[in-house]
Amino acid sequence: MAFNDESAEKRKSARLAILELANMISVPMSLNAVVRLNVADAIWQGGSNTPLSASQILQRIASTGSDPENLQRILRMLTSYGVFEEHLTNESSPLDGSASERKYSLTEIGKTLVTDAEGLSYAPYVLQHHQDALMKAWPLVHEAVLDPTTEAFVKANGEPAYDYYGKQEEMNELMLKAMSGVSVPFMKAMLDGYDGFKGVERLVDVGGSAGDCLRMILKKYPGVRHGINFDLPEVVAKAPNIPDNECKLIMENCYKALPEGGKLIACEPVLPKDSDDSHRTRALLEGDIFVMTIYRAKGKHRTEEEFTQLGQSVGFSHFRAFHVDYFYTVLEFQK
Numbered sequence: 001m002a003f004n005d006e007s008a009e010k011r012k013s014a015r016l017a018i019l020e021l022a023n024m025i026s027v028p029m030s031l032n033a034v035v036r037l038n039v040a041d042a043i044w045q046g047g048s049n050t051p052l053s054a055s056q057i058l059q060r061i062a063s064t065g066s067d068p069e070n071l072q073r074i075l076r077m078l079t080s081y082g083v084f085e086e087h088l089t090n091e092s093s094p095l096d097g098s099a100s101e102r103k104y105s106l107t108e109i110g111k112t113l114v115t116d117a118e119g120l121s122y123a124p125y126v127l128q129h130h131q132d133a134l135m136k137a138w139p140l141v142h143e144a145v146l147d148p149t150t151e152a153f154v155k156a157n158g159e160p161a162y163d164y165y166g167k168q169e170e171m172n173e174l175m176l177k178a179m180s181g182v183s184v185p186f187m188k189a190m191l192d193g194y195d196g197f198k199g200v201e202r203l204v205d206v207g208g209s210a211g212d213c214l215r216m217i218l219k220k221y222p223g224v225r226h227g228i229n230f231d232l233p234e235v236v237a238k239a240p241n242i243p244d245n246e247c248k249l250i251m252e253n254c255y256k257a258l259p260e261g262g263k264l265i266a267c268e269p270v271l272p273k274d275s276d277d278s279h280r281t282r283a284l285l286e287g288d289i290f291v292m293t294i295y296r297a298k299g300k301h302r303t304e305e306e307f308t309q310l311g312q313s314v315g316f317s318h319f320r321a322f323h324v325d326y327f328y329t330v331l332e333f334q335k
């Protein structure tokens with residue numbers, strides 16, 4: 001009897017879990033919605049972070065005719081993912097007549113969407129990931145299994161992502177802003193916890209985007225006399241499509257270009273060995289599917305062991321990993 005009860009409970013939990021998974025698209029799409037609506041800046045208001053009702057938020061961001069109840073539904077759901085904190089007041093709700101009105105402030109996660117003094121935040125990254133061209137690729141994830149020669153993005157849009165971005169000024173600008181928003185906070189953590197740029201005189205940032213990382217390194221290490229941002233649009237446009245060995249080829253090219261004792265420093269999402277349900281593992285595995293779908297069907301995130309082997313296979317004699325951040329790991333390959 002107890003055994004049956006237990007399996008019935010397990011089946012109930014399983015039904016709940018599969019429904020949660022099946023409806024999960026509501027999460028990123030609602031996150032995208034609050035970014036589009038600029039909710040984080042409206043609540044933050046220069047640092048006040050005063051809890052606001054959906055109606056109060058809308059007064060700050062939208063024209064008449066907008067719907068506070070629908071905004072509240074989105075805020076409630078994202079509260080369950082830790083983006084907002086919900087405060088129940090003693091006043092009754094004008095929206096649904098319930099005894100308390102719901103108000104929302106930003107959690108630490110929510111604050112990542114607030115535009116900082118340098119004009120940066122994670123908001124452009126959220127927008128970048130949910131643009132129409134990228135969204136068109138997502139229903140084709142299974143194609144990466146059936147036919148990995150071409151990534152889903154190309155199947156959906158007819159050309160590789162960086163070629164596509166390069167032809168559309170708005171997409172290109174959003175990509176640059178998205179990268180700056182993610183890389184600048186990471187670089188601050190990296191420069192605090194990693195001193196491997198000491199003694200470096202020539203530094204090439206391969207795929208350096210808007211040049212933020214290089215700029216920050218040069219500022220902290222004036223000894224770096226030559227800093228090169230290797231991210232020319234024509235190079236990107238002409239880059240050949242060589243899926244699985246591309247990472248190895250890039251590393252080989254770096255190895256050949258480096259003097260004896262020179263270093264290749266890569267900041268990469270590094271996959272854990274175990275497939276547990278921690279936020280870190282999930283974020284890294286989700287990023288891996290993103291790469292597979294948008295950039296290269298066989299482009300991927302790797303484990304530390306795989307990086308070690310890759311480094312050895314192209315000739316690097318020393319490898320060290322520095323865990324200065326949760327998402328990106330600093331990988332140092334020395335010739």
Ligand SMILES: C[S@@+](CC[C@H](N)C(=O)[O-])C[C@H]1O[C@@H](n2cnc3c(N)ncnc32)[C@H](O)[C@@H]1O
Pocket residue numbers: 162179180183206207208209210213230231232235236239
């Ligand atoms: C994910 S972004 C990373 C940007 C930057 N490293 C950062 O952390 O902010 C990848 C960058 O690689 C560049 N890229 C893509 N293909 C490239 C190629 N074949 N040669 C040089 N850069 C390339 C893109 O233009 C983009 O700026």
